[in-house]
Amino acid sequence: MNRSFIAFVRKEVTHIVRDPRTMLIALLIPVVQMILFGFAISTELNDVEVVVATPKMTPAIESKVAQMAQNPYITFRGYITTDKVDHCLSSNEALAVVVFSRDYDRNGKFQIVADASNTTTAQTATGYLTNILSESKAAVAPNVRILFNPQLKSSYNFVPGIMGLIFILICAMLTSVSIVREKETGTMEVLLVSPIRPVMIVVAKMIPYFALACIDLVSILLISRYALDVPLSGSMTALFALSFVYIILALALGLFVSTLVESQMAALLISGMVFMMPVIMLSGMMFPIENMPTVLQWVSNIVPARWYIPAMRKIMIEGLGFGYVAKEGLVLTFMAVALVAISVKRFNNRLQ
Template sequence: MKQLYIFIRKEFAHVLRDRKTLLILFGLPVVQILIFGFALTNEVRNAKIVIYDQAQDVASQQLISKIEASRYFDIAYAVMDRAGIEAAFKKGDIRLAVIFPQGFNNDLLHTHHAQIQVVADAADPNTATTLTSYITSIIQDYTAAQEPYQITPQIRFLYNPQLKGAPNFVPGVMSLVLMLVCVMMTAVSIVREKETGTMEVLLVSPFSPLMVIISKAIPYLLLSLINVTTILLLSTFVLKLPINGSIPLLFAESTLFIITCLTLGIFISVKTNSQQVAMLISLMGMMLPTILFSGFMFPVENMPLPLQLISNIVPSKWYYNIVKAIMIKGLGFSAIWKETLILVGITVILLFVSFKSFKIRLS
């Protein structure tokens, strides 16, 4: 019994003096419960919408006031024509548009019936369905207090009128697969050289350190492009999801994202010394942010502001938006230049930090 007590005390001493173990034991559960508690929700809140009020009468203003009072919607700005609404949808600035026709109040007074057009971005079918349900409920609440008036919402879904899941699923899978494969494979392959001691041999050879890293990354770049091709072929011929935009532009953006993921894998390999640690960081550290913060599974605008800010440093968020813009909306480079610039910036920063740390570590 005394020996058992001594071994238990020894294990406690090992755990308590290891800060990384304590962080995993106590820090990880706290972080996960906070993130999952705020991020995992089926409710959509603060969705940006526009209202095009052609009537400018009492009834339309009353209904707009009820929409403004709802916590589900955030009226982004007022537009004066349908072209402005279409442009806002293409930019991804809004999720929904509510259009009041001329003579809205007169129709209610004389015929006791009026119509409202509701246009939703159905590139994310789940969010589009939820938002149209919310707006329909608000309209029904208004008409219940204004009997015998009736207001019929005419609902239109852009980009995905059949509300298929593939337009949301395919870009998300591309982001997740490329992030996991590129980061994990690159990180593990470089750390393996450090573990076996062959990295020092390579560095003292005439081969420069930069060439060593590039030679490790190029195979995974080519293999990842094959993954992109496979996913696109399956989505087109099996899932019947057409590519509405430029295929060369889509491959160019995918190549940029792959390079970003490869540089992230290099960064992880520089900071770790074992394959197990590199794999754990690559799997858990990359998979959860991609699922939670890319907008693939849960709308980012639902989250508190600090989590929304954190999502901006997750590369998969920007690539996910790029793929949706090209594949689903059929937009060109002018609509995605901002996301492209962010990915380039993340890549440059990761490359700079990685190579600087790499040279210091092995000098």
């Protein structure tokens, strides 16, 4: 039995190695996705184009404008008259206009007018300008400390989310397509007449993809650390253990999909499209779960990435150990065991 099982694993490894498309999907696409998403998805605004409108120039206004122009996130585009504010924004000459009052030297009043057709950039730009131009009126200025991500880099937030998305898509896609392809070509019946049990056939097919996913995990962590400057300050044992459980869960999802469909195209659509939206929308990857309606917060509990992504943030960014992600680890383990059991049972029922 052991020799037969090893032979099946070896057969699947040979099949994967000889299939350049599978190798491309398994090894290259996750790396490309991590690089593209890591650099493209950003809440930082590095080039805020600003103009200044003022009825008259004063030394205080000149000082503030010089302070604003020296900021690396601000691109100062010059001065306009107050009647040109709307035209300046509608013609995309600037993202925001700072309007100083005529008596700014005496009352310190100013107004920020921003183009809010893109609310994210408008909020970020007004935040930058408010921090630069406002003066604290308190007797004692507050002492603000930002922990774990003092530079407020968006990659710290998105990289764990991208990891949760990549493993679900790639692992589920590879497993489901591999098994459905055997059924489409009629080779599954040939495999079933072998002395090994059907469940072991499925496990043998999953092992090579688990190994490929582990290679992807190492590649992603290296890119995160050395290309995106994301710290790996927590327990690496906890990180790998939790990721292994999540990968097994994703592979089990692919097995489950293979019990529902009869064609590779259907398997690709479900694995690539149906799983993508819940991960992006309900896992906390893009939007805080706490801001969602109560119903969606409950629904998010059945999304595996909803537990994996926060755990990765705790380990990678906050530098915590396994004790702080034990809850997430237990939930993911339960999901993995339950999904493997359900998928294997459905798979056996379909074979019978």
